[in-house]
Amino acid sequence: MNRPYLHTFYTADQANKLVVQSRMDYTVRQGSVKQMLFLPSGKKLWVVIGRDNEYWTDPELGFCSCKDFYFTTLSGGQDCYHLKSVRKTIQQRGFTAIEFDDSDYTQLLQAVADDNISVLGRS
Numbered sequence: 001m002n003r004p005y006l007h008t009f010y011t012a013d014q015a016n017k018l019v020v021q022s023r024m025d026y027t028v029r030q031g032s033v034k035q036m037l038f039l040p041s042g043k044k045l046w047v048v049i050g051r052d053n054e055y056w057t058d059p060e061l062g063f064c065s066c067k068d069f070y071f072t073t074l075s076g077g078q079d080c081y082h083l084k085s086v087r088k089t090i091q092q093r094g095f096t097a098i099e100f101d102d103s104d105y106t107q108l109l110q111a112v113a114d115d116n117i118s119v120l121g122r123s
């Protein structure tokens with residue numbers, strides 16, 4: 001590790017930006033961004049597979065179900081790394097699309113919502 005890299009850790013804000021950047025790179029590289037594509041309607045759900053949980057992310061609404069989004073992004077901070085990862089993955093067209101039938105949409109959305117409620121309930 002060289003000095004210029006260490007130097008950026010002198011400010012917390014810079015450090016946080018670096019963490020987000022490296023997590024995003026890792027997430028994109030690992031192919032952890034999944035698009036759930038519902039046919040024939042073409043509705044989409046974006047899910048980011050994290051270390052412990054899956055997060056539901058909507059890049060068009062600028063929404064993510066993670067705690068970072070609630071505590072940082074909504075208070076005027078930067079987007080969480082899930083949102084950034086999804087946007088970057090879309091840009092690079094590097095996502096994995098999983099196809100589902102439209103009839104599964106409500107059930108899957110419910111499952112994602114239930115997961116996220118239990119994630120937010122834990123602290």
Ligand SMILES: [Zn+2]
Pocket residue numbers: 055064065066067068069080081082083
């Ligand atoms: Zn997030």
